Amino acid sequence: MSQAPTSLIEEPKLPGNMRRVVTPEGVPLHMTLAPVSSRAMAFFVDMCVILAMLVGVMVIAALVASVSAVEEWAEIIATLSLFLLRNFYFTFFELRWRGQTPGKKLAKLRVVDGRGGSLVPSQILVRNLTREIELFLPIVILFAPDQFWPGAPFAAQFFAASWSLLLLVMPFLNSDRLRIGDLMGGTMVMTQPKVYLYEDVGRANPWNRRIKSFNFSSAQLDMYGVYELQVLESFLRQSPTIFAMEAVAEKITVKIGWQEDNWRADPRGFLQDFYEALRNRREQRMLFGDVQQTKKEGTLQSGSERDGGSVS
Amino acid sequence: MSQQTPKSVLFRREREGTWFELESIVDKIEAQGIGAASAEELSRLPHLYRATLSSLSVARTISLDRNLLAYLEALCSRAYFCVYTTRRKPWQVFLEFFTHQFPLAIFAMRWHLLVATAIMSLGVLAAMGMVLDEPEMFHAFVSKAYASGRGPESTTEELRAVLFDGAQFSGSELGNFASFLMTHNARIGLLCFMLGIVFGVPVIYLLFQNGAVLGAFSALYVSRDLGVELYSWLLPHGITEILAVLVCGAAGLYIAESVVFPGEHSRLGNLARRGKIAGAVALGAVLMFVIAGLIEGIFRQTVQSISVRYTVATGTAIFWMLYLGVWGSLVGRTRREELP
Numbered sequence: 001m002s003q004a005p006t007s008l009i010e011e012p013k014l015p016g017n018m019r020r021v022v023t024p025e026g027v028p029l030h031m032t033l034a035p036v037s038s039r040a041m042a043f044f045v046d047m048c049v050i051l052a053m054l055v056g057v058m059v060i061a062a063l064v065a066s067v068s069a070v071e072e073w074a075e076i077i078a079t080l081s082l083f084l085l086r087n088f089y090f091t092f093f094e095l096r097w098r099g100q101t102p103g104k105k106l107a108k109l110r111v112v113d114g115r116g117g118s119l120v121p122s123q124i125l126v127r128n129l130t131r132e133i134e135l136f137l138p139i140v141i142l143f144a145p146d147q148f149w150p151g152a153p154f155a156a157q158f159f160a161a162s163w164s165l166l167l168l169v170m171p172f173l174n175s176d177r178l179r180i181g182d183l184m185g186g187t188m189v190m191t192q193p194k195v196y197l198y199e200d201v202g203r204a205n206p207w208n209r210r211i212k213s214f215n216f217s218s219a220q221l222d223m224y225g226v227y228e229l230q231v232l233e234s235f236l237r238q239s240p241t242i243f244a245m246e247a248v249a250e251k252i253t254v255k256i257g258w259q260e261d262n263w264r265a266d267p268r269g270f271l272q273d274f275y276e277a278l279r280n281r282r283e284q285r286m287l288f289g290d291v292q293q294t295k296k297e298g299t300l301q302s303g304s305e306r307d308g309g310s311v312s
Numbered sequence: 313m314s315q316q317t318p319k320s321v322l323f324r325r326e327r328e329g330t331w332f333e334l335e336s337i338v339d340k341i342e343a344q345g346i347g348a349a350s351a352e353e354l355s356r357l358p359h360l361y362r363a364t365l366s367s368l369s370v371a372r373t374i375s376l377d378r379n380l381l382a383y384l385e386a387l388c389s390r391a392y393f394c395v396y397t398t399r400r401k402p403w404q405v406f407l408e409f410f411t412h413q414f415p416l417a418i419f420a421m422r423w424h425l426l427v428a429t430a431i432m433s434l435g436v437l438a439a440m441g442m443v444l445d446e447p448e449m450f451h452a453f454v455s456k457a458y459a460s461g462r463g464p465e466s467t468t469e470e471l472r473a474v475l476f477d478g479a480q481f482s483g484s485e486l487g488n489f490a491s492f493l494m495t496h497n498a499r500i501g502l503l504c505f506m507l508g509i510v511f512g513v514p515v516i517y518l519l520f521q522n523g524a525v526l527g528a529f530s531a532l533y534v535s536r537d538l539g540v541e542l543y544s545w546l547l548p549h550g551i552t553e554i555l556a557v558l559v560c561g562a563a564g565l566y567i568a569e570s571v572v573f574p575g576e577h578s579r580l581g582n583l584a585r586r587g588k589i590a591g592a593v594a595l596g597a598v599l600m601f602v603i604a605g606l607i608e609g610i611f612r613q614t615v616q617s618i619s620v621r622y623t624v625a626t627g628t629a630i631f632w633m634l635y636l637g638v639w640g641s642l643v644g645r646t647r648r649e650e651l652p
Contacts, residue, residue, distance in 0.1 A: 021389075024396070027365045029389045087598070095405065096345075098397045110393065114584065118396035121405050122413065126591030183580055184567070184587025192393075195386035197331070198379050200321055230378040237379065280318045282376050 016175070019188065021116040031112070031190040033177050038107045039189055045103030050085050057081040086136075090128040095121055110192045114176075119187065127185035134180050138164030201236045201275055214263065214273040220256040221281040225294040229278050236275060245271055257300035320375035327367050331384070334360035334391055341394045361391040412643055414596040417589045418559065418636050419644025421566040428519055428561035432554075435523020436530070443531035453521075453528040462529075468536045515564035522557055544618040547625035549608035555632055556600035563590040563597070 014020060017035070020028045058078060065074035093101040099111035099119050111127070113119045141164045171177045176188055235248060245267040252274060253263060263270035285292065337353045337360065349357070368384040375381060418425065442449045447464035454463075462471060533542035567590050570582035577585070607624070615621060 023365065023388075023392055025362060025365055027369050027388075029368075029392060030385060031389055098393055112393070120588070121409075122588045122592045125595050126587045129591055129594055183583050185591065186584030186588065190389075192390065193386060194390075195379075195383045197328070197383040200324060200377060200380070226376055229376055233378055276318070279320075279376055283318055283320055283374060286376070287374065 019176070019190070021112065023116055031192075034107075034109045034189040034191050036171055036177060038109060038191065039171070039177075042101070042103035042107040042109055045106055046090065046101050047103075049102050050089055053085060053089075054082065087129070087132070090131065091125055094124045094128065099124070104189075108192055108194075109189055111187050112190050114182075114186045114188045123185040123187055125185075127179070127181035127187050130179070130181035130184060134167050134170070138168045198237060201233050201272070214270055214277075216256070216274065216277045218281065220258070220300060221278050222292065223256050223296050223300055224278055225292040225296075226282055227294045229275070229282055232271070232275050232278070236271060242267065249274075255295070255299050320371070320377060320380075323367075323370065323374060324377075324380060327363075330360055330363050331367065331387060334364050335387055338387070338390050338394055342390065346394070346397070357391070358395055361388070361395045364388055364391060409592070409595070412647065413592045415636060415640035415643045416647055417592040417596070419640045420589050421562045421593065422641075422644075424565040424569070425558060425562040427565060428515075428558045431516055431519045432523035432526075432558060432561070435520040436527035439524035439527030440531045440534075441527075443528050444535060447532070447535065450528050450532055453524040462532070464532065468538065471533060471536060471538055472541065515561050515568060519557070519561045526554075541618065544621040544625075548611060548621050548628065549604045551625055551628045552600050552607065552632065553604035556597045556604060559593055559597045559600065563593040566590050566593075 014030060017033045018030050019033060021031055022028045058074075061074040061077040064077065090101055094111055097105065100109070104110065111119060111124070113123065141161055167180055171179055176182075178188065182188060232248075235244075240248075246264070249263050249267040249270050252258070252271075282292065333356070337349055337357055340348050340353075346354075364384065365388050368381075368388050371377075371381055371384055439449075439453045443453070450464050530539070530542065533539055567583065567586055570586045571579050574582050607628070611624065615624075
């Protein structure tokens with residue numbers, strides 16, 4: 001759960017779907033809340049797995065019944081396995097796979113402790129036991145109310161139905177997308193994507209390129225902020241075409257008032273040099289507490305090569 | 313302007329070996345479980361994790377490489393779940409549950425258990441008094457389906473037959489019956505616990521109503537001088553089962569209390585704190601229902617002797633008293649700090 005920063009230094013405000021989980025080491029980790037759609041998908045997958053398991057159990061039970069004299073064995077096995085699967089499938093997997101079930105694994109989701117501690121077994125137990133009132137009970141009340149409460153007056157049925165609907169849509173009603181089970185277990189469901197570390201775009205690779213290198217003044221570099229730097233990083237990582245690079249390089253030259261035409265011979269080299277220089281500049285300024293988030297308006301006037309040149 | 317290698321680039325070069333080592337261990341654990349990692353890897357894991365976490369801290373202040381930051385963030389959170397996880401095997405969790413968590417949780421809600429017992433007793437006494445006074449009231453407390461033909465109109469012989477009808481069951485039907493009962497009762501108990509979140513009113517109602525059914529039947533049988541036989545039929549499994557219902561009701565009240573009277577904490581915070589305890593109790597109650605279902609389905613239908621039935625009933629009562637009462641308060645007093 002996100003908490004108000006207690007230190008004097010303001011923590012950056014996170015986007016609405018991100019949560020700060022403070023580890024016991026005191027380093028906050030930023031995790032993304034699982035969207036309701038992926039949770040629904042994970043649940044659907046799990047339901048299919050349960051169904052497949054039930055069918056498997058039925059087949060085994062039928063085989064057992066066919067060889068043994070006691071035919072009721074099939075029914076006993078079926079009843080018990082339905083009970084176990086219905087109540088303990090999620091618990092079993094979340095215990096074994098540290099907060100994941102087959103469906104969650106597929107959807108890259110994980111159950112985490114809401115306060116940054118480690119997930120303890122009873123939390124897993126609670127969040128899954130409540131599925132009964134959150135899901136199975138509303139379904140019964142909505143589609144077969146007589147089975148739940150035989151002979152109830154219409155008003156009572158209506159009340160029960162609206163109450164159970166409320167439980168069902170609970171994840172949409174709070175910002176942390178919590179089910180009742182999550183509320184009671186003190187858990188959250190987060191996405192857990194796998195991210196690969198790529199070659200540094202800004203790493204100097206002199207053997208790789210460089211007919212000539214391009215140098216930029218501080219004033220030119222200060223035209224752009226962190227946001228543009230990272231957009232440029234993403235752009236360079238997608239191995240863009242030479243035309244795309246020319247287009248981007250042209251925009252930059254206009255913005256920073258780059259007079260010469262020399263970049264046209266090597267737009268990639270120009271962009272890489274610019275990226276390196278800009279990143280170096282922004283990182284250095286960041287060390288002094290000066291974080292320039294976005295670009296400045298307008299273009300840099302030509303000829304103003306001095307630091308802190310005029311901005312029109 | 314001459315360009316020197318940026319600090320963040322040097323930083324990455326220096327540290328990335330650690331990250332890759334951590335990543336390979338985490339990959340392995342995620343794919344094949346914690347058992348797949350070797351002893352050496354497991355002992356390296358916390359160090360690598362902390363080093364990488366500190367890299368993340370540093371990177372946040374000196375690097376603007378978005379891929380690097382995203383990579384470290386994702387790697388740290390993946391490693392975090394490998395480091396802070398229960399290393400215990402499921403059977404160890406199970407054992408620990410019976411020796412500590414369940415008795416401790418019962419201890420935590422001992423007063424709620426008392427209240428639940430009081431509510432149910434009230435139901436028993438109210439129904440008993442009214443039915444003894446006026447036998448027709450029986451139908452006000454017991455639904456037609458549940459009574460299955462029994463009522464003030466039934467003859468004494470019919471009522472007696474129900475208590476001793478076990479002879480007609482064959483072995484396989486007993487097993488079936490037992491499995492039906494344990495799934496059915498376990499669901500009722502869980503419902504009782506989970507309704508706690510609805511501010512406890514349904515829990516109180518369920519407890520009272522269960523007590524009333526019990527009281528109505530008692531009155532009916534006592535009025536025909538079948539009291540001893542009824543209890544010999546009811547108590548062997550009934551002690552465990554009624555206790556399980558009470559325990560579920562107590563868990564429901566425990567949760568309801570935290571929501572209705574939140575005290576110094578927030579309602580949602582309370583729910584999280586108490587939900588864990590109540591969940592442990594609910595699981596324990598499910599297992600009590602399983603035990604009761606087994607006794608009811610198999611033992612009761614095969615053993616007709618009243619004295620044996622009472623012996624078993626006494627045995628279960630003593631067992632639960634020792635386990636939950638004596639052992640529970642012992643665990644509760646030594647491990648009190650684990651309770652919220």
